[in-house]
Amino acid sequence: MASQTEELSQLEDDARAAIEAATTVQNLTEVRAGYLGRKGSLAAILRGIGQLEPAERGRVGQSANASKERIEAWVAARRQALEASDRSANLAQHQLDTSLPGAAGYPGQLHPVTRIEREIADFFTSMGFAIEDGPEVETDFNNFGALNFPDDHPARDMQDTFFVEGNNVLRTHTSNVQIRAMTGRTPPFRFVALGRVYRHDLDATHYPMFHQVEGFMVDERTSFGDLKGVLYAFARHLMGQEIQLRFRPHFFPFTEPSAEMDFSWQGGWLEWGGCGMIHPQVLENCGVDSERFQGFAFGMGIDRSAMLRFGIPRITHMFDGDLRILGQR
Numbered sequence: 001m002a003s004q005t006e007e008l009s010q011l012e013d014d015a016r017a018a019i020e021a022a023t024t025v026q027n028l029t030e031v032r033a034g035y036l037g038r039k040g041s042l043a044a045i046l047r048g049i050g051q052l053e054p055a056e057r058g059r060v061g062q063s064a065n066a067s068k069e070r071i072e073a074w075v076a077a078r079r080q081a082l083e084a085s086d087r088s089a090n091l092a093q094h095q096l097d098t099s100l101p102g103a104a105g106y107p108g109q110l111h112p113v114t115r116i117e118r119e120i121a122d123f124f125t126s127m128g129f130a131i132e133d134g135p136e137v138e139t140d141f142n143n144f145g146a147l148n149f150p151d152d153h154p155a156r157d158m159q160d161t162f163f164v165e166g167n168n169v170l171r172t173h174t175s176n177v178q179i180r181a182m183t184g185r186t187p188p189f190r191f192v193a194l195g196r197v198y199r200h201d202l203d204a205t206h207y208p209m210f211h212q213v214e215g216f217m218v219d220e221r222t223s224f225g226d227l228k229g230v231l232y233a234f235a236r237h238l239m240g241q242e243i244q245l246r247f248r249p250h251f252f253p254f255t256e257p258s259a260e261m262d263f264s265w266q267g268g269w270l271e272w273g274g275c276g277m278i279h280p281q282v283l284e285n286c287g288v289d290s291e292r293f294q295g296f297a298f299g300m301g302i303d304r305s306a307m308l309r310f311g312i313p314r315i316t317h318m319f320d321g322d323l324r325i326l327g328q329r
């Protein structure tokens with residue numbers, strides 16, 4: 001009997017030390033199983049009770065139960081302590097710094113051409129021009145006929161023009177918007193049109209689809225001087241105050257006189273577009289009284305401006321969807 005009591009008190013001492021030494025909850029669970037589990041040391045002692053005198057059994061059984069309760073209490077206390085320190089270790093380790101900047105996202109952004117287009121639209125809007133629009137699939141009449149192109153003009157040739165079924169073409173320039181915007185209206189007009197145009201051409205600086213801006217103004221006393229003033233303001237807004245323009249006499253069926261213009265760039269000249277005074281016949285084709293009104297018009301590609309602005313060397317790079325190019329700011 002004495003041996004069981006001693007064993008129990010030894011067991012309690014060992015258990016207590018092991019419980020205190022446990023460093024994790026998992027560890028503690030194992031320690032508890034070692035003493036109180038079905039295959040643990042306490043169970044082994046209890047199994048020995050059967051060999052005792054019946055009179056002894058009750059007392060030893062009672063003190064074994066008392067030992068068990070004490071050990072359970074130590075385990076519970078230790079578990080609570082370990083859980084609390086786990087929590088605070090966890091908190092200390094994973095501190096959330098709410099003052100850190102958020103992770104940068106990868107937002108979409110506008111295509112270089114779209115950015116230039118919007119800039120141009122803003123500029124002309126600020127000058128009192130209204131934005132007009134026209135379709136990319138256009139009648140032969142609006143793209144050519146009403147603009148004074150004779151039926152046998154080479155621009156209608158297969159080399160330049162994409163023909164579409166019916167009497168339609170992919171518009172070869174934004175000048176179709178002149179016809180659409182002026183027909184059925186009475187001047188004064190101040191319009192700009194921006195959009196895609198199509199020509200059968202492909203090399204480092206030409207693409208079969210490109211973008212133009214068309215501007216025109218019609219009033220009772222609109223002059224070539226007004227045209228130059230607007231073009232200078234536009235060129236300097238787009239490409240810098242030091243830009244110079246050069247006007248070269250040229251021919252367009254829909255303007256008279258006509259000029260091609262270049263802008264100064266790195267010691268040379270780059271072709272920018274065409275311009276001129278709207279041909280009286282074009283005004284008449286739109287039902288505008290050419291005795292009373294006169295106007296100017298200009299049209300130029302804007303892809304090149306986007307390429308110069310963003311340092312894109314080939315026009316094809318603009319349209320093949322490569323984010324390394326399109327992602328530039």
Ligand code: PHE
Pocket residue numbers: 172173174175214252255273274275276297298299300
């Ligand atoms: N439409 C002409 C072109 O595409 C440019 C232009 C527009 C010329 C308006 C004169 C007036 O080449």
